[in-house]
Amino acid sequence: MDADIAELKKEVSLLRKELSRVSDEAEVRKVHFKYGYYLDKCLYNEVVDMYADHPDAYVEFLGSRYRGKAGIKRLYNGRFQSTFVNGRNGPVHGFLLDHIMMQDIVDVDPSGTHAWCRMRALMQAGTHKSVRETHPRGHVQWWEGGLYENEYLKENGVWKLFRYRYFPFWHAEFETGWSLTKENYVPWPTKTYPEDPWGPDEIIEQKMLWPDTRVVPFHYPHPVTGKPVDDDDLRAPNYGQDAAEAEPPLSLSLPEGQARKGEGKTWSNEGSVRVLPELVENP
Numbered sequence: 001m002d003a004d005i006a007e008l009k010k011e012v013s014l015l016r017k018e019l020s021r022v023s024d025e026a027e028v029r030k031v032h033f034k035y036g037y038y039l040d041k042c043l044y045n046e047v048v049d050m051y052a053d054h055p056d057a058y059v060e061f062l063g064s065r066y067r068g069k070a071g072i073k074r075l076y077n078g079r080f081q082s083t084f085v086n087g088r089n090g091p092v093h094g095f096l097l098d099h100i101m102m103q104d105i106v107d108v109d110p111s112g113t114h115a116w117c118r119m120r121a122l123m124q125a126g127t128h129k130s131v132r133e134t135h136p137r138g139h140v141q142w143w144e145g146g147l148y149e150n151e152y153l154k155e156n157g158v159w160k161l162f163r164y165r166y167f168p169f170w171h172a173e174f175e176t177g178w179s180l181t182k183e184n185y186v187p188w189p190t191k192t193y194p195e196d197p198w199g200p201d202e203i204i205e206q207k208m209l210w211p212d213t214r215v216v217p218f219h220y221p222h223p224v225t226g227k228p229v230d231d232d233d234l235r236a237p238n239y240g241q242d243a244a245e246a247e248p249p250l251s252l253s254l255p256e257g258q259a260r261k262g263e264g265k266t267w268s269n270e271g272s273v274r275v276l277p278e279l280v281e282n283p
Contacts, residue, residue, distance in 0.1 A: 017110075020112055024159070028106050031161065042085045048072055048077060050160060053069060054153055058201075060164065062188055063208075065202050065255055068201075071193070092135070094130055096127070097125050100121065100124075104118070107220060109282055117150045124141075125143075126174070127139055142172060142173055146168040149217065168186065169209075185210070214249065217229075217249070219275055219276060219279055220275055221276055265280045
């Protein structure tokens with residue numbers, strides 16, 4: 001009888017851990033979807049409030065990083081809010097900015113305080129012809145496809161956005177499609193804050209826009225082999241060109257001054273390694 005009770009307690013403990021993991025994964029997924037709904041309607045105050053207060057929080061976007069809550073606020077309440085909606089919090093008539101979030105892969109570490117998510121975004125954006133004379137973008141309509149490789153942090157029992165890496169993969173004018181998209185469709189930041197009042201805190205060598213087709217690195221190894229993708233296979237050489245001659249692979253590395261306490265640790269669930277050891281946060 002005692003052995004049966006001990007076995008039952010062990011089983012209950014395992015089920016409790018598994019339930020917590022599944023629940024946390026669902027919460028992380030909801031946090032990102034809620035972020036997307038706020039972003040759709042230019043509710044940038046609400047977006048900023050979803051970020052962790054941790055000093056290592058940042059957004060990586062268009063070859064640059066906006067670090068800490070102040071930098072994140074500068075991106076959303078500065079660059080985006082001023083450019084798209086003339087400084088207000090919320091939508092303006094005739095401006096579309098819808099983000100469809102999909103194909104999410106969420107992993108939560110055993111501590112239940114740190115998570116990773118890879119997700120695809122498909123954006124439809126533009127202005128209605130009725131506002132062509134009043135909106136600074138004139139009359140435009142475009143598509144954008146991008147990938148997120150994000151990290152999330154649980155602060156005071158609440159999941160929050162932590163390290164957000166968004167790679168806008170391709171753009172296309174609605175009328176002509178993606179095969180005729182001009183290179184460097186979105187201008188890269190060239191100045192940092194405070195020289196640029198809305199600029200990033202640092203500019204990094206992670207510049208990728210269509211027709212560049214390098215792979216955004218995965219936070220997880222292959223689910224069957226347990227191996228990461230080789231660096232050369234993350235590159236995108238020209239047809240017939242040696243990979244070694246192509247642009248270097250992209251990276252999920254941290255900015256200077258940040259480190260992962262759990263780096264090198266391996267943890268598994270459901271028979272497979274969930275996150276690359278070099279990306280593990282908790283010891």
